[in-house]
Amino acid sequence: xxxxxxxxxxxxxxxxxxxxxxxxxxxxxxxxxxxxxxxxxxxxxxxxxxxxxxxxxxxxxxxxxxxxxxxxxxxxxxxxxxxxxxxxxxxxxxxxxxxxxxxxxxxxxxxxxxxxxxxxxxxxxxxxxxxxxxxxxxxxxxxxxxxxxxxxxxxxxxxxxxxxxxxxxxxxxxxxxxxxxxxxxxxxxxxxxxxxxxxxxxxxxxxxxxxxxxxxxxxxxxxxxxxxxxxxxxxxxxxxxxxxxxxxx
Amino acid sequence: xxxxxxxxxxxxxxxxxxxxxxxxxxxxxxxxxxxxxxxxxxxxxxxxxxxxxxxxxxxxxxxxxxxxxxxxxxxxxxxxxxxxxxxxxxxxxxxxxxxxxxxxxxxxxxxxxxxxxxxxxxxxxxxxxxxxxxxxxxxxxxxxxxxxxxxxxxxxxxxxxxxxxxxxxxxxxxxxxxxxxxxxxxxxxxxxxxxxxxxxxxxxxxxxxxxxxxxxxxxxxxxxxxxxxxxxxxxxxxxxxxxxxxxxxxxxxxxxxxxxxxxxxxxxxxxxxxxxxxxxxxxxxxxxxxxxxxxxxxxxxxxxxxxxxxxxxxxxxxxxxxxxxxxxxxxxxxxxxxxxxxxxxxxxxxxxxxxxxxxxxxxxxxxxxxxxxxxxxxxxxxxxxxxxxxxxxxxxxxxxxxxxxxxxxxxxxxxxx
Numbered sequence: 183x184x185x186x187x188x189x190x191x192x193x194x195x196x197x198x199x200x201x202x203x204x205x206x207x208x209x210x211x212x213x214x215x216x217x218x219x220x221x222x223x224x225x226x227x228x229x230x231x232x233x234x235x236x237x238x239x240x241x242x243x244x245x246x247x248x249x250x251x252x253x254x255x256x257x258x259x260x261x262x263x264x265x266x267x268x269x270x271x272x273x274x275x276x277x278x279x280x281x282x283x284x285x286x287x288x289x290x291x292x293x294x295x296x297x298x299x300x301x302x303x304x305x306x307x308x309x310x311x312x313x314x315x316x317x318x319x320x321x322x323x324x325x326x327x328x329x330x331x332x333x334x335x336x337x338x339x340x341x342x343x344x345x346x347x348x349x350x351x352x353x354x355x356x357x358x359x360x361x362x363x364x365x366x367x368x369x370x371x372x373x374x375x376x377x378x379x380x381x382x383x384x385x386x387x388x389x390x391x392x393x394x395x396x397x398x399x400x401x402x403x404x405x406x407x408x409x410x411x412x413x414x415x416x417x418x419x420x421x422x423x424x425x426x427x428x429x430x431x
Numbered sequence: 432x433x434x435x436x437x438x439x440x441x442x443x444x445x446x447x448x449x450x451x452x453x454x455x456x457x458x459x460x461x462x463x464x465x466x467x468x469x470x471x472x473x474x475x476x477x478x479x480x481x482x483x484x485x486x487x488x489x490x491x492x493x494x495x496x497x498x499x500x501x502x503x504x505x506x507x508x509x510x511x512x513x514x515x516x517x518x519x520x521x522x523x524x525x526x527x528x529x530x531x532x533x534x535x536x537x538x539x540x541x542x543x544x545x546x547x548x549x550x551x552x553x554x555x556x557x558x559x560x561x562x563x564x565x566x567x568x569x570x571x572x573x574x575x576x577x578x579x580x581x582x583x584x585x586x587x588x589x590x591x592x593x594x595x596x597x598x599x600x601x602x603x604x605x606x607x608x609x610x611x612x613x614x615x616x617x618x619x620x621x622x623x624x625x626x627x628x629x630x631x632x633x634x635x636x637x638x639x640x641x642x643x644x645x646x647x648x649x650x651x652x653x654x655x656x657x658x659x660x661x662x663x664x665x666x667x668x669x670x671x672x673x674x675x676x677x678x679x680x681x682x683x684x685x686x687x688x689x690x691x692x693x694x695x696x697x698x699x700x701x702x703x704x705x706x707x708x709x710x711x712x713x714x715x716x717x718x719x720x721x722x723x724x725x726x727x728x729x730x731x732x733x734x735x736x737x738x739x740x741x742x743x744x745x746x747x748x749x750x751x752x753x754x755x756x757x758x759x760x761x762x763x764x765x766x767x768x769x770x771x772x773x774x775x776x777x778x779x780x781x782x783x784x785x786x787x788x789x790x791x792x793x794x795x796x797x798x799x800x801x802x803x804x805x806x807x808x809x810x811x812x813x814x815x816x817x818x819x820x821x822x823x824x825x826x827x828x829x830x831x832x833x834x835x836x837x838x839x840x841x842x843x844x845x846x847x848x
Contacts, residue, residue, distance in 0.1 A: 234690045236846065259692040270683040274448045286440050287691040289433070315451075335691070 184211035187370045193242035195228055202228040204394035215365055217385030218374040221425050225394040226374045230341050234264045247338060263337030265329050267344045273317030277308060277327050280316055281334055288335030302330040305360060322353025339370045378417040392425045434697045441701020449709055460716055463664040470656045484518040486574055489526040490544040497552055498544035518574055533563040539571035540564035542579055552586060553617060593620045653725035658808035659781040661717045662743055662801050665710050669747035670768035672706050676755035677764045685845035699843050706751050710744030730811040735818040739807045742828040746800050749832045752839035780805040803827035
């Protein structure tokens, strides 16, 4: 049986009257790419913020790599990397400066941070633009830098919150290849996206969230099988069937 | 140690971003000097001419009265002998005409003795010196008040001494104990005092001293303009940086730092340190250029000027953090920064000296850190004050910094939601 790297039990979070996360439980196995899908406002980002220690849960337990987020957030932070949905970058600094800065913040020494920054830039196909100002980069390049920063400090678990929003197919494909490469190196990845084909292609298992709850969790194949022939139905069909066709704000 | 390292790297990162932003560098450092050059040029020569204060005195007593001798003793005999800054004391022989001249606005003020002045002093009854002054003639009124105070104090002292002398003389039998003899002796002693032949050998019944701190020179407008604009732009630059803090909160870089083992306190400390260092760079440039190019005089206590400047930076950086915690969006942060800076600067005496304001406005201005800072700089650089005189301003800036800092620390959040 695969080793559980992250265990989430009965997680709750409310903002005033809004129950953003309402009793979420799931586990992610070591080396797995776990997809978290859901319409806007389903509670995905709130869940990721709680898992990545930046938002305190009202109730529930999160264990990552054997450490409790509540009791030992510091230890959890030392083994996670976060690639937020927004481009959390300093656009006035160069790509290298950005990466070295976040590397230093993750506790790396200067030379070590610089070496790993160059390595990650190479991985993202941006080694030639190391000294370029991020503000002048294209959307796809910024997305790749955003992901490269999350890799600083060699995390064991990576949170990728819609890492491919608004980029061209080439950049998206490059990011996919990198994510698959990272998985091969043993990284555990939690991946959220609105693109069903991405989840279908990348994720070992997929959880679908709606209304702050997980309404389905299985492999892509098994989820499809729930509504028809896996060869004929798509993940999007499953998603729409489970979450409905009404528009979300 | 780890947290200090985080604070330092966050501050360094902010400074690096600042240095790479040419518009910011121009706006924070070059732009203020454009104002300084302009206003120094416009105000140059103000105070250069010797605007000697004229103090007019008159008496309603008949000749031979005590008041005549007092005025005679202190009137300016020859204006050419006066030192720069000394007032001219003029004896107006026609009390009514002088009083009318004050009412008509021809004279700034008048100190007048009442008709029963000598009689009242002799009998120990209360008497009043009259001061008429133009409501706007602040300096003349202050000077006349001061002379009236000196006269009344000196008369009171002399009267005590004379009364005691008379008692001794009566006790020893040198003077008969009847009131006529006592009055005569009192009159003689007072006259002796007025004529400068009083026991003790003083030259005159009334002396006064003007202490000039340093030489009176043509005023250097920069001595006022540079501290004023330093206060304004150090505060403005810090306040505007609140916008960047809100931006970092909105684009989740602060949250990303939090997820990278950086404590909330370290983030707060790093941002504060970066803003503080930028302010320090600003004041160093202000004073170095001020001294080398504008010939600014830091006064008798340069360390006090420096400490006051540093406290201004400490307070401004704390204000920036507080502003960032109160503003929800970048636009509101920018608007609040501009609004507070443009309101507080003139109210606090950055554009013109607050000691020229009416008293009620000066009292209102005390709610602004700017007023405390500029009054401290003005005391030190314009009025020859020493370190101790600037302590209230320093203390006030420290209190403002603490209040802003506590609010910032209490409300600071790394996330927009």
